[in-house]
Amino acid sequence: MSFIVSRNFLFSLADTDNDFGPGFVVVAKSESGDESFEPTTLSRDNTPRAARQYAVQQVHIGKKKGIQGHHNSCYMDSLFYSLFLFSDALDSICKIDLCKNVDIRNSSAFEMQNNLLTLIVNPLRGENCFMPAGNVMRLRKQLETFLPGVLKEEKDAEELLAVLFSKNFVGGDGHPPLLHLRNVMLEEDQDLFVYQVFVEPENEEAYAKMQKSIPCVRNILAQSFVLQGQFFRQNPTCFLIQLPRFGKEKVFPGIFLPTEIDISNISLSSPQKCSICSVAAAKLRCKSCSLSRSERVMGARKNFSIFQYCEQCFDVIHKSKKNHVKDEIPTGEQSLNGFKYILDSVICIKTSHYVSFARTKLNSPEAFPRMKC
Structure with missing residues (x-):
């Protein structure tokens, strides 16, 4: 590593x-x-x-x-x-x-x-x-x-x-x-050159734990897309990412960089399947279900799961979770580019x-x- x-x-x-x-x-x-x-x-x-x-x-x-x-x-x-x-x-x-x-x-x-x-x-x-x-x-x-x-x-x-x-x-x-996104929270398209990763700890205890952890870029990228209600509406040919920071203060002591990432779970060009039945197409992405488990995956070897459901499974899972925040998953178009990206370079200080x-x-x-x- x-x-x-x-x-x-x-x-x-x-x-x-x-x-x-x-x-x-x-x-x-x-x-x-x-x-x-x-x-x-x-x-x-x-x-x-x-x-x-x-x-x-x-x-x-x-x-x-x-x-x-x-x-x-x-x-x-x-x-x-x-x-x-x-x-x-x-x-x-x-x-x-x-x-x-x-x-x-x-x-x-x-x-x-x-x-x-x-x-x-x-x-x-x-x-x-x-x-x-x-x-x-x-x-x-x-x-x-x-x-x-x-x-x-x-x-x-x-x-x-x-x-x-x-x-x-x-x-x-x-x-x-370079980047073409769809923000379902704001109901608008976003066109960017560099993607700024955002993290939002739930409380001071979660923030203290975050400052001691070394997460995988794949995980915090997925969290950022869920947090901001974003999807790729087109798969980019190249992907520039800027990691989170608060002024001159580092959010994490280090970041684990895999040599390859897959964006299929945040791209509208990839058919999204329900996290429960794994058969029906996912129509809703639950921000609350996904982010409530976010601090468990701060280690480099753990994976962050995005919880998305078909309408029937969402209703079953959320009978007692009426306050959960959900985002609708728009219909996407087929992309000319694939979903896997290889790490080319890193700039650090x-x-x-x-x-x-x-x-x-x-x-x-x-x-x-x-x-x-």
Whole structure:
């Protein structure tokens, strides 16, 4: 098991034809005073190079590997490393053809997008797997207009993500949302880029127990969907998750990260069966039944069950539970994407320093590092 205190992580759609072993690689940084601070020459290639396909080679190890840090750039370096080195799930951010309007090609959005591709993504995926700090600094100077203080201050990774997805960066109307949800409590559709996980302990005793537990991300994700009355109305191609926190205070001392999660129990594209008879289609999801058992599944090896019922079973179970809160399960449509997602990368904080972990293809499970940040 690997326990990592994490804040943001990326799941991408599982490829059933591949069998990837688990593993994480920390960002490699050169000395900020290295002579290679100057930016590399702009490439004429306007298409992203292929991602590394999770194969760790000698090119990733040693000095002048990874991204060179400079002036509180760790949050940005970690984000770029996580999003682009081994994964192509979000290459659409830096694909020039996203700018369909000819006028945009003379805009700052086009220039920033091109710099992200030619100065950061492609050098990172190149033969040397090294990107000097000057490359990031050139992009930071352009981002200063939309994210004041980005040149010298440390920002949150989610602030940078918001700019990367905005129309200021990709042009047009901005990047299409990655997540499409249905909130049955508010009776509205929600389109998001990053999913914020929420937890709500029942009382102070439950909160104290929560602060000592190490839950599985699969469990707190399901709890959050139940708590907020949400379902996926479409299965995403990639899934960015932000873990809960109260200001600078961590909610959990650590989080167990499985290498794969299944979203079939929170997706409308998956036929939901009754938790009691297991035959009839589920029409109602009981929030009270599900959340009343939530503190029992805070351990990494336990599973959180979502209690959903057909109308007949719901009436039988709730004869003496008239105060239970229920949500109707809407009818869903078939999704082009599957339900299983593999863990691509993790961004976390060690004291005030951002660190990135990226999934790699390794032959031995012993290579999966056991570490706490």
